[in-house]
Amino acid sequence: MRGEPRDGRIVIVGASLAGLRAAEKLRAEGFAGSLTLVGEEPQPPYDRPPLSKQVLLGKVPAENTGLPQRREVDAEWRLGVRATGLDPFGKRVLLADGEEVSFDRLLIATGTRARPWPNPAEAALDGVFTLRTSDDAGRLAERLDAGPRRVLVIGAGFTGSEIASACRERGLEVTVAERGPAPLVGALGGTLGTLATRLQRAHGVDLRCGVTVTALEGNGRLTGAQFSDGTRIDADVAVVALGAVRNTEWLAESGLAAGPRGVTCDAGCRAFDMYGIVTDDIFAAGDVARFPHPLFEYQLLSLEHWGNAVAQAEVAAHNMVNPGPRRRPHLTVPAFWSSQFGLNIKSVGVPTFSDQVVIAQGSLKDARLVAVYGYRGRVTAAVSVNQAKWLEYYQRLIETAAPFPPAPGAADRPESLVPVPSDVPDPKMLSHGPTVALTGHLPDRRLTVVQPAR
Amino acid sequence: MAADTLFRRITDYAHRADPYPLYAELREAGVVRQEDGSYLVGTYHEIAALLHDPRISSDRRNRAVPDETAAGEQGVPPSFIGLDDPEHHRLRRLAMRSFGPPHTPGRIDAMEGEITRIVKDLIAGFEGKKRIDIVDDFAYPLPVTVICRLLGVPTEDEPRFRLWSDTIVAGFDPTPGEDPAERQRAGSEARKAMGLYLGELAEKRRNRPSDDMLSAFINNEGPDGRLTQLEIMTTAVLLLIAGHETTVNLITNGILTLLRHPDELDRLRSEPPLMPKAVEELLRYEPPVQMLPQRTPLADIEVLGVTIPKGAPLILMLASGNRDPQRFRDPDRFDPTREDNQHLGFGSGMHSCFGAPLARMETQLALTALIQHLDKPRLVEDPPPYRRSPVLRGPRHLLIEDDRAGA
Known part of the structure; x- marks a missing residue:
């Protein structure tokens, strides 16, 4: 029967860690209906933490970080195709290839992507990278193999710092530019920021805090960069580590409370619509979700954490196939x-x-x-x-x-x-987005400016 | 019976074969103060919390009334199992450099072939016997041979260090009621003798490195510096004892448990991939280390409404926590396919078992090979005779008869 919790059609948009774990959990909980996973990347789900560590060090090839499956998942995998829209009335997900998938219940797990360098012409220079996907990591590792004279890392959050660490371990010269007062300060505050500063310098990083990169130079190929303090360096590789952008654009006309800070959902992973009414057939999990946490005054939290993606996906999956009184809250400590x-x-x-x-x-x-x-x-x-x-x-x-x-x-x-x-x-002081963000209580900032889509 | 005699009863040799009803009584009683001023904790969640609590010391010198093992020792300091951070951290890290990741990630995996060969040789030794002693013919020689190869200790010296080891283990037997001073003094002496012996073996490898841990201890230097001669001795003694007083019980308890659950034995025989999970269940159901008797709070600590005063002996009954119905469904059932089995068999937290990956591999390989070899094994005696120690609990002998034992 359609609408029965353990039957019907479930679609998961996003086929990375959260999507995979949710699919496994759905089947483990006895979901017997049809299951479809839609993923933009062509590869099966893979693990991202090694990309800025073992892969950059050349210890593990980028294509070898596939996620182990916890169980067989009977599902249709539609990989290599992006979701472009959501029709909440017709209950359809629209795909970039013109097709569409119908659902009874939907899980949004589209995650984030690397924030690109704001100047497209500079971003297109050969030697300018971001690091989010396994392709990114493979290309960057290959370039590091070639022995660049200097690598510029823009942004000293966790990803930027790990990239700088891998470069130093390879013996490469590294400059790190951070707009805030210290590396990691956005996530960990001043005391550990000071420790991170000391460590980076002790490991030979040319660390420049309180500056921004004002221009990436080059003619086809990156040759150097200019800083806001008037200095410049020669560099043949630059890695833009300015945090992540949430993949919510495809939901712009869905009527959901979805925006730059994520898709707002309740503690049971059910998405809110833009009026703050909770839906009962659309769920969200992982980096793209924004959810209230009782330990932090019920502020809506956005987390870009591996463990959160797993835990939240499991709660979402459980709640998708269980009736109200059996539902669970997502309460794990970040x-x-x-x-x-x-x-x-x-x-x-x-x-x-x-x-x-x-x-x-x-x-x-x-x-x-x-x-x-x-x-x-x-x-x-x-x-x-x-x-x-x-x-x-x-x-x-x-x-x-x-x-x-x-x-x-x-x-x-x-x-x-x-x-x-x-x-x-203040996160505004940083050059990168924090991996933990407290984002207040409002489910959707569009609440005040609702405009009909035309 | 009064809860303040529980520890006396648990350690009483008469209850060695089945202490579990006493553990149930302990869990029912909550945190209980014993007649000698020590405190027992036997519930899972409280034990797990205390194992992660930085206010709980493993160093007996922090006791309000230090005993012989803490104060006597004639200048031999504790090994890292009996130390707190930062000393514990430094020594354990230095020891781990030559045992596991990140510096020596392949060490244990590389031993699989050798362990398999040793197991095969021991089984071949059953030849001609209709009755075998699982302890003496199998479960004891396997880990001893393995730890000797790993450390770089000649197996021929086994009779020497077996004596020391027995004396050391008797030295930290916490059984109340008898005067422990003499046992503890003898234990300290044995520890010193074993330390000198191992220190000498390490010294022979100075500048002549070989592929064993004693060689690594004396030759390798890392960012934390290196082990001093005294630290090499205390660390090597710890690893040698831990390596051959614990796994023997895990393997023996494993065979005993499987013989008591013949359906599960048959199932494991036909589905060997189930063995890793079965070993985890054994670590829960019959853990080789039953309790951690050496903890001491560094401040007054409240547990389940009872204030355990600073400096009081604190005894964590791991085997009781493993049978806590608040944590494990149907806890007295042996279920080799149990899910969510985060047992306390290897402890938890800062001092969680250093050798756990090795113990797991040895036991998985040993039990798999043994049950494949045996045809219709029968226990000669149930319960079997047990070793003295209430801490490292296991049968002293486990006689079985099997039509194929010596085939």
Whole structure:
């Protein structure tokens, strides 16, 4: 029967991590209807974290990061074709090849793409790259193999910093340009930003903070770049690491609360329409979703995290095939990791949702520590550097809104335990989008300017 | 019975074959203070939280009343299992450099062929016997041979270090009621002797590197520096003991459990790919390390409404947590296909088992080969006689008869 939770037609738009895990979960939960996955990229789903790490180091070929499947998924895969529109009345997804797919329930998992360099002519220079897809990573790795004289990395968020780290590990000269005061400062605040600055310089990165790149030079081929402080460098490769853009343009006329900050959904992954009414047949998960979280005052969170994509996809899939009372909320505490300059950095909670930070264990000097973040006297995040095994404890503190600073008595605790301001900058100060963004409470900024589509 | 005698009863040798009803009593009682001032925790979620709590020390020198193993030791410091960060972190990292990722990612995988050969040789040794002792003929010699190859210790010396090892294990037996001082003194002496022996073996490899961990310990230098001579000794003693006092129990408990569940044995025999999951279930159902008796809070800590004071001995009953119905459905059932099986068999958190990947591989290969070889195995005695230790719990002998044992 159509409309029965475990039957009917489900379409998943987006065939990366969230799409794949949702498909697996749907089948695992006994969904017996027809399942279609639509993906813009031609490859089967692959893993992105290695692209800025092992792939750039040349240890793993770009085409070898395919995601393992947890189970057989009986589905129709429509890869290599982009979704161009959504008709919520006819319940159809329109495709770039002119075809369309009908659905009873839809999961939006279109994720993000790399923010391009704003000047198209400069972006087209040979030697200018972004890094988001496995093709991007393959091309960049190949260029790094050729031994460029200098690589310019624009933006020192996590991706930019990992790229710089891979280049230094290969022995390549690297300049990093960051508009904010320090690398990683947008996600982790001032204290760890200072540590990141020290580490990058110790590893031989030419790190320039508080500057922007005003022009990429070249005639066909990139030859150099100019900075806002009047200086310039020669460079034959530039990687634009300015954060991500959410793939929501195809939903512009769908009537959904979809915009540059993502597709707004409720805690059960059901998408809102632009009036703030929750739909019951359209769901969202992964990087493209924007959802309320009770630990962070029900602000709508946008997360570009691997673990969130998996957890949210599973909740969405569960809720797509279960009736109301059996539905679950997506409540997992945000978490992400990075490896760079020989360090393992791991975060739980939302470090940007903070006013103070304290080094609870270890020390900045040894680059081995746990930094705990607090907001108005409660613990809201913790970030470990080479100390990930403690994070479960701090996660519990976040989940229980434990008092900040954390209770005394921890092993390996520094002498002084004075919290300092967390110095989380306004995202406008950064050259890259933060990977965790608190985006307020409004489901859709178009609420005030509704214009009929013509 | 009174909850404050639970630890006395759990460690009582009379309950060694089946401590699980006592664990159920413990979980029912919550966090319980014992007559000697120590505290027992036996529920899964509380144990898991404490294993990740940085306010819980593994260093016995933080006890309000330090015992012989902590204070005596005649100058031999604890190994990393008995240390907190930052010392623990530094030593464990240095030891890991030559054992696993990221610096030595292929070490364990590369041993698969050799472990398979050792297993095959041991099974070939059953030839001509109608009755075999799973412990002495199989489950003990396998991990000993493996850890010796790995560290670079001559297998012929096994009788020497077996004696030391027994004495060391007896030294940290936490059984209350008897005066432990003499056992602990003997344990310390044995630890020192074993350390000197291993230190000497390492010294022979200085500047003459070979493909074993003792050689790596003495020759390799990383960003964290290198192990001192004393640290090589304490670390090598730890790995040698851990490598051959634990896996033996996992393999033996595995065979015992399978013989008690013949349907599951048949199923694993016909579907070998199920073995990795079955081994995880064994680690939950009959964990070789039953408890962690050496923890101490660094501050007053509240657990389930009970304040455990700073400096009090804290004993985490892993095997009890593994049977907690709040965490595992139908916990007393052995189910080799169990999903969501995040057991405490290897502990968790900062001190989670260093050798876990090796123990997993050895046990998977050993059990798979053994059940393929045996035809209609029968337990001669059930329950079998157990080893003394309530911590490293397992049969001392496990006699079986099989029509094919010696075929």
